[in-house]
Amino acid sequence: MKRALTITLIIAWGFATTASTGLPGSQGIASAAPTKAVAPPAHGHNHEGMTWPPQPRGITNVVVHSSVEQEKIDRAIEGARMDRLERKARTHPEANRALGNRSTRITVIDREDKTTGKKATQIVFFSRDNNATVEVEFDNEKIQAVRSIPAREYQPEITDEEIAEAAQLARTHFLNQGLARIADLKAYGILAYKPKGGGFFDTRVLYVSFQQHDDALPEFEALVDLTNQLILKTRQEQ
Amino acid sequence: MFPRTVRSSLLAGALVTSALTLPGLSLAQLSGSVDWNGWRFSYEVSGNYDGLSLKGVEFQGLSFIKKVSFPVMLVFYDNDACGPFSDRLGGNLQPIPWAGNATIGRREFTLNGQQWYEIGIRDQVGTYDMYQVYYLSSDGILDAHIYSKGLVCVVDHVHYPHWRIDFDINDPGNDQIQLKTSTGYTTELYEFDANATEALDHGWRVRDSVTGNYVDVLPGFTDFTIPDETTAPITSYANNTVFGRLFKESEDTGWTYGARPVPYNNGESIGNDDIVFWYKGYLPHRADEGSTLWHSTGLRLVVSGNPSPPPPSGGTTQTFTNTTAISIPDHGSGSPYPSSINVAGMPGTISKVVVTLNGLSHTFPDDIDILLVDPNGQSVMLMSDAGGEFGVDNVTLTFDSAASASLPDSGQISSGTYLPTNYYDNESDWFSAPAPGEPYGSSLSVFNQTSPNGSWQLFLNDDAQADFGSIADGWALTITTN
Numbered sequence A: 001m002k003r004a005l006t007i008t009l010i011i012a013w014g015f016a017t018t019a020s021t022g023l024p025g026s027q028g029i030a031s032a033a034p035t036k037a038v039a040p041p042a043h044g045h046n047h048e049g050m051t052w053p054p055q056p057r058g059i060t061n062v063v064v065h066s067s068v069e070q071e072k073i074d075r076a077i078e079g080a081r082m083d084r085l086e087r088k089a090r091t092h093p094e095a096n097r098a099l100g101n102r103s104t105r106i107t108v109i110d111r112e113d114k115t116t117g118k119k120a121t122q123i124v125f126f127s128r129d130n131n132a133t134v135e136v137e138f139d140n141e142k143i144q145a146v147r148s149i150p151a152r153e154y155q156p157e158i159t160d161e162e163i164a165e166a167a168q169l170a171r172t173h174f175l176n177q178g179l180a181r182i183a184d185l186k187a188y189g190i191l192a193y194k195p196k197g198g199g200f201f202d203t204r205v206l207y208v209s210f211q212q213h214d215d216a217l218p219e220f221e222a223l224v225d226l227t228n229q230l231i232l233k234t235r236q237e238q
Numbered sequence B: 001m002f003p004r005t006v007r008s009s010l011l012a013g014a015l016v017t018s019a020l021t022l023p024g025l026s027l028a029q030l031s032g033s034v035d036w037n038g039w040r041f042s043y044e045v046s047g048n049y050d051g052l053s054l055k056g057v058e059f060q061g062l063s064f065i066k067k068v069s070f071p072v073m074l075v076f077y078d079n080d081a082c083g084p085f086s087d088r089l090g091g092n093l094q095p096i097p098w099a100g101n102a103t104i105g106r107r108e109f110t111l112n113g114q115q116w117y118e119i120g121i122r123d124q125v126g127t128y129d130m131y132q133v134y135y136l137s138s139d140g141i142l143d144a145h146i147y148s149k150g151l152v153c154v155v156d157h158v159h160y161p162h163w164r165i166d167f168d169i170n171d172p173g174n175d176q177i178q179l180k181t182s183t184g185y186t187t188e189l190y191e192f193d194a195n196a197t198e199a200l201d202h203g204w205r206v207r208d209s210v211t212g213n214y215v216d217v218l219p220g221f222t223d224f225t226i227p228d229e230t231t232a233p234i235t236s237y238a239n240n241t242v243f244g245r246l247f248k249e250s251e252d253t254g255w256t257y258g259a260r261p262v263p264y265n266n267g268e269s270i271g272n273d274d275i276v277f278w279y280k281g282y283l284p285h286r287a288d289e290g291s292t293l294w295h296s297t298g299l300r301l302v303v304s305g306n307p308s309p310p311p312p313s314g315g316t317t318q319t320f321t322n323t324t325a326i327s328i329p330d331h332g333s334g335s336p337y338p339s340s341i342n343v344a345g346m347p348g349t350i351s352k353v354v355v356t357l358n359g360l361s362h363t364f365p366d367d368i369d370i371l372l373v374d375p376n377g378q379s380v381m382l383m384s385d386a387g388g389e390f391g392v393d394n395v396t397l398t399f400d401s402a403a404s405a406s407l408p409d410s411g412q413i414s415s416g417t418y419l420p421t422n423y424y425d426n427e428s429d430w431f432s433a434p435a436p437g438e439p440y441g442s443s444l445s446v447f448n449q450t451s452p453n454g455s456w457q458l459f460l461n462d463d464a465q466a467d468f469g470s471i472a473d474g475w476a477l478t479i480t481t482n
Helices: A002-012 A068-090 A093-099 A160-176 A180-184 B004-010 B014-020 B234-239
Strands: A060-064 A103-112 A119-127 A132-139 A142-150 A186-191 A205-211 A220-225 A230-236 B030-036 B039-045 B052-059 B062-077 B085-087 B104-111 B114-125 B128-137 B141-149 B157-167 B175-181 B184-187 B192-195 B204-208 B214-219 B241-246 B275-280 B283-285 B295-304 B316-322 B326-328 B339-343 B350-362 B368-373 B379-384 B392-400 B416-418 B454-462 B469-471 B475-481
Touching: A068 A093, A068 A103, A068 A119, A068 A132, A068 B030, A093 A119, A093 A132, A093 A142, A160 A180, A160 A186, A160 A205, A160 A220, A160 A230, A186 B085, B030 B104, B030 B114, B039 B114, B052 B114, B052 B128, B062 B128, B062 B141, B062 B295, B085 B128, B141 B157, B141 B283, B157 B295, B175 B275, B204 B275, B283 B295, B316 B339, B326 B454, B339 B475, B350 B368, B379 B392
Parallel strands: B392 B416
Antiparallel strands: A060 B104, A103 A119, A119 A132, A132 A142, A186 A205, A205 A220, A220 A230, B030 B039, B039 B052, B052 B062, B062 B085, B062 B157, B104 B114, B114 B128, B128 B141, B141 B295, B157 B275, B157 B283, B175 B184, B175 B204, B192 B241, B204 B214, B214 B295, B241 B275, B316 B475, B326 B469, B339 B454, B350 B392, B350 B469, B350 B475, B368 B379, B368 B454
16 A cells, blocks of 8 residues: 555656656646746846835835734633643544544634524544544533545645654654765655546645755655654655 | 744754744734725634635725635646645734734835725745735725745646635625626626636626626726736736635635535526635746745726715614513513524624613513623623612603613613613522623613624523513614614
């Protein structure tokens, strides 16, 4: 199974070496079909005096309304609630079975029905043991339902812990290849999708890239299967 | 998720730690509200990973958007050399320097004599560094914009930012999506996917067929002074796509579709209904431009047509009723239990609540306890242990915190307006589930400053044997919002 998956990916995932061979794009995608990146004519970009994120030039009478203190309070309250919901989910027999021994808490989603006003809350996990997204639904913090969605149908966003784990696997792989430079580079992670059709992988797969700093160019990249702890593909920028 | 600074302690080795110094704040669920120069809305970064959303958007008293969000930025690389990726914002917020390092940047400013309000978030997905922002002008413009920089791999690619706008002009129903033609505006009758330039001059419009109020959906700003070189030129809007959909609760779930196109086109009728407008932008990035070039695109909403005048200072008042009779047994819970009223579509927050019981009859009113619970679970005891042994027949009781009198403790109750009244508090005054437990509020003002929308519940309990009665014509809830 693992071997077959790896082979498929190597064929489908066109790295730089295959890019020049003119492989077709994702023709199966309708309105989201990739269009070749034809940017406007080359232009300079004068960012002098500007900071990221961008700010309109010449603004006056600026009054900032942001409140970092309020955000701290919101995060503390929300963090406590997420912890509480997670504890309830992990001690619930059905949810516990769905989560298995290797699972990651992803997020909490609050919903309010537009028509009825009825509210519900979901805590979302990804279970590596079962290769499934697990949604535990609460009503007033009492568990109402547990749903498992196969990874190939839907995967939630990745967490910082998953990025770090995938980065460590990839970094070790590159070091074993004798690429010592990887030790000095910063790692970034992003959830990976199947190159043809854009669907979810059957397992938890992350794309990890390494570069010197945020504004540098990527130097090494790897496709990492966290579920099976495998490096599926690597790429070194020229 | 742990903030990145915490997470670093979980991992060993300097190699990994070097990747963990990003100041990302991944915990979401930030929210608040804005009332500025005729604009009113709430905002949130929810656990749904649909970016920064604005909800309940009003301009000068005209409510026109239930929710505008940024569900996804799809990224496709030439020849599938990398990716594809499906960037969902909200999980890794970054501090914004000009906002004192808050993660939701909010400010007002003046530019070329025009006043603007800016609200945005910065998020990092892989090496993509994005700023998703709304700019609102004091004359009724709402610009939704995305800025992006960074290269995940050194290959030409295109970003496709997606905005989802649940237009509810005046109310959820009777909305139409129209496109400009050489002879006027034509209404789209069924769900559709269309090139943005199918409409003459990119002239899309969403209109309420009853009131005639409308909002124009136009290309992103071209008169703003973000440097032009960062912004997609107007010519590239020919690559943008518009999607019209019928609103369904089950489709407001954040983006769960990976790197695939906008779904839900079932060919359903949208000619005069509750509609959702999706907008897909086009943002190309050539590898030779490097990782530091700022790319940007967006769309502009212009509130125009026939905006309603601002509401009077007292705000909006609506009455909701449930005319189903509530029977009162000789002992125990009334039936139905609870009796409910669903409130929907009210803008703003509560400034006043008044409750009326229509046709109350009981042979021993002292037995009656009545509790009102709002959609948030807050409660007020409307009446308890009042009226003694003096039977009432078909009286109408209104409870208003502005009333001057309470119900009598031991005397005849007559029709009229009263303060919520609770005698002998805590003496056998309890309600069985699903009613909330004590403590109960004593003033209807406890509901103030909260959203009125949702299910309001009236729980009735007869706390002594022998006598019975009913509320023959049900009850009414009159809510005033700011």
